[in-house]
Structure formats: C-alpha cells, structure tokens
Amino acid sequence: DSGVTQTPKHLITATGQRVTLRCSPRSGDLSVYWYQQSLDQGLQFLIQYYNGEERAKGNILERFSAQQFPDLHSELNLSSLELGDSALYFCASSVGGRENYGYTFGSGTRLTVV
Amino acid sequence: SQQGEEDPQALSIQEGENATMNCSYKTSINNLQWYRQNSGRGLVHLILIRSNEREKHSGRLRVTLDTSKKSSSLLITASRAADTASYFCATDRGSNFGNEKLTFGTGTRLTIIP
Numbered sequence: 376d377s378g379v380t381q382t383p384k385h386l387i388t389a390t391g392q393r394v395t396l397r398c399s400p401r402s403g404d405l406s407v408y409w410y411q412q413s414l415d416q417g418l419q420f421l422i423q424y425y426n427g428e429e430r431a432k433g434n435i436l437e438r439f440s441a442q443q444f445p446d447l448h449s450e451l452n453l454s455s456l457e458l459g460d461s462a463l464y465f466c467a468s469s470v471g472g473r474e475n476y477g478y479t480f481g482s483g484t485r486l487t488v489v
Numbered sequence: 490s491q492q493g494e495e496d497p498q499a500l501s502i503q504e505g506e507n508a509t510m511n512c513s514y515k516t517s518i519n520n521l522q523w524y525r526q527n528s529g530r531g532l533v534h535l536i537l538i539r540s541n542e543r544e545k546h547s548g549r550l551r552v553t554l555d556t557s558k559k560s561s562s563l564l565i566t567a568s569r570a571a572d573t574a575s576y577f578c579a580t581d582r583g584s585n586f587g588n589e590k591l592t593f594g595t596g597t598r599l600t601i602i603p
Binding site: 377379406408410417418420423430431433463465467469471472474475476477478479480481482483485 | 519520522524529530531532533534537577579581589590591592593594595596
C-alpha cells in the first residue's frame, strides 16, 4: 500500500456519460497530481492542486475538471465521455513546494468507455 | 508533450545480466527521477538525482546524469525476473513554488528472461 488511495479501481461506462474519480493523498502530502496513461500517449499530466488550490494545468480537456477539498482529497470529473478517454488515470501526491522530491502514486483507475 | 525520451523502447536480457536504460530531456532541470511500473500498476519511485550530482547509487541501481548533454542513464546490475517492468525517467523543471510537477518520458519496457 503506497498510502495514496484511488477509487474505483475499474470503471466501465458508456459514451456521453460522466464519471468521478477519487483520490486520497498520502498523509502529510499537500500536492495532488492527476495523470492519464494511454498506450499511444504515455503518461500525460492533467492537473495539480496544492493545499486546495489549482497550481498547474497540463493537457486537460475542457470536458474534464478537478478539485481538491479541505481534507486534501481530490476528485477528477470526466464528462461527455468518448471512446478515446479510455485509459488509466493515476493520482500521485507529494509534499509540495519548490522542488519535487518524488511522487507517491496510487494504483490507478482503469476507465473503459464503451 | 514528453520532456524525456527513453532509449531503448524495449530491452530483453538474461537474468543476471546488467540492464542499461537511457533518458534524454530538453530543458534545464532541478532533478531527475526514475520510476518503475509493473504492468497496469502505479509507478514506484526508485531514485532521484539532483542537477548538481553526476552519479548516485541505490542497491543494484546506478544512475548517472550529464546536464551538458541533457541525458541520464539507469543501470540495473545482476538483473532478476522481478525487475521485469517499464522504467520511466521524470524531470522536475520548476523553480517557482508550486511548479514542481514532473514530466515523464516515454518509458523503457524491460523484460528479464529467466
């Protein structure tokens, strides 16, 4: 157990639907990062939150949104799902600050859009 | 976009042999990190090397960094079947608070043949 908890582990849904992925960071970590991993795109950075505030945005589609709550858990919302959104979605956490000393990754959510 | 490019994309060696993977990146960095991913699982942090370091060891792992060439290598000595995984380099480019997200390379798929 890495200390980062992601739920659900698997999700199968239809095109056009909306899903929410949840992440609880490792105790003491203030930064949460979301990544998408697909076979053809590799690991793509989506978005980062630090202590409840959005800090950095990557290749995140407008159909996707995220937030970090006061208890530091984070949710990634994916809407109007398309077949191409099928991927592994990872959450990672770190202490946060000026330098990154390493992520702790969750085990991921495998999303299948049918 | 990918900051790092790993080389080779795939590598198969006999158990007991050494495995070397290379990573090239494009911009200046604070540090470079290597991660391992077993199939479909979350990434695990292996080792971090800072921009002012040239070599670092951790158990059977040796990492080198050449900032003039913007490249790094990961050497796994005396490989074991359990080392079969994908290996990713990741760079921390940020010097501003909150801009410490990691950018991952494309990965090397390592297969250890028993």
